[in-house]
Amino acid sequence: SQTIHQWPATLVQPVGSPLSLECTVEGTSNPNLYWYRQAAGRGLQLLFYSVGIGQISSEVPQNLSASRPQDRQFILSSKKLLLSDSGFYLCAWSAAANYGYTFGSGTRLTVV
Amino acid sequence: QKEVEQDPGPLSVPEGAIVSLNCTYSNSAFQYFMWYRQYSRKGPELLMYTYSSGNKEDGRFTAQVDKSSKYISLFIRDSQPSDSATYLCAMSGASGSARQLTFGSGTQLTVLP
Numbered sequence: 001s002q003t004i005h006q007w008p009a010t011l012v013q014p015v016g017s018p019l020s021l022e023c024t025v026e027g028t029s030n031p032n033l034y035w036y037r038q039a040a041g042r043g044l045q046l047l048f049y050s051v052g053i054g055q056i057s058s059e060v061p062q063n064l065s066a067s068r069p070q071d072r073q074f075i076l077s078s079k080k081l082l083l084s085d086s087g088f089y090l091c092a093w094s095a096a097a098n099y100g101y102t103f104g105s106g107t108r109l110t111v112v
Numbered sequence: 113q114k115e116v117e118q119d120p121g122p123l124s125v126p127e128g129a130i131v132s133l134n135c136t137y138s139n140s141a142f143q144y145f146m147w148y149r150q151y152s153r154k155g156p157e158l159l160m161y162t163y164s165s166g167n168k169e170d171g172r173f174t175a176q177v178d179k180s181s182k183y184i185s186l187f188i189r190d191s192q193p194s195d196s197a198t199y200l201c202a203m204s205g206a207s208g209s210a211r212q213l214t215f216g217s218g219t220q221l222t223v224l225p
Contacts, residue, residue, distance in 0.1 A: 006155075042217065043200070043215060043216065043217030043218055044156075044200070044215045088153075090155050090156075092155075094213070099144075100144075100146050100158050100161055100202070100213070101158075101202075101213060102158070103155035103156050103157070104155050105154060105155050106153070106154065106155045108153065
C-alpha cells in the first residue's frame with residue numbers, strides 16, 4: 001500500500017532563517033506531488049505541484065521554492081523566512097487529480 | 113467568484129443530530145466529487161468519493177451530487193463527538209491533469225456530547 005511521510009511535525013524558526021521541509025511517498029511510482037499551505041481557519045492554498053522529477057509548477061509567487069530530486073521525494077524550501085510564512089504545510093500525492101489526493105500529516109511552521 | 117463555495121461555519125450540533133454540509137460550484141466540467149475530513153492539526157483524509165450525479169452511502173455518511181444545480185452535500189446521521197472536524201469538499205474534471213482538484217474552504221463542525 002502507498003504511504004506518505006512528511007517531517008518535521010512542528011518547527012519554530014526565526015525570521016530570515018532558511019527552511020527545508022521534506023516529503024516522501026512509498027509504494028507507488030511517478031506520483032503527482034503537491035505542497036499546500038493552510039492558514040489558521042482558512043482553506044488550502046496550493047503552492048507547488050510536480051508531475052515528474054525536476055518538473056515543478058508554482059501557483060503562488062513568493063519566497064518559497066520546491067524541488068523534486070527523486071521520483072518520490074518533494075522538498076519545500078526557503079532561503080529567508082518571513083513572518084507571513086507561518087502556517088500548516090501539507091504534502092500530498094495522487095495518481096491523477098480525479099482520483100483524489102492523499103495527504104501527509106502536515107508540518108506546523110511558526111516563524112518568530 | 114470562487115469556483116467552489118462552502119459555508120465556513122462554524123456549525124455546532126448536539127450528539128445524534130443529522131448534519132448537512134454543502135458546497136456549490138460554478139464549473140460545469142467537474143465530474144468527480146469528494147469530501148475530506150480534517151481533524152485539528154492533522155492532514156485531510158478522504159471520506160467520500162462520488163462520480164457524476166447521484167447518492168453514495170457509507171455507514172452514517174451519505175454524499176449527494178446534483179450536477180443540474182451544481183450542488184453537493186454530505187449528510188452525517190446520528191452524529192458523534194468524534195465527527196467534530198473540518199470538512200472540505202473537493203472536485204475535479206474528467207481530465208487526468210495534475211492541477212485539477214479544486215477545494216472548498218472547509219466547514220468546521222462540532223458535535224456536542
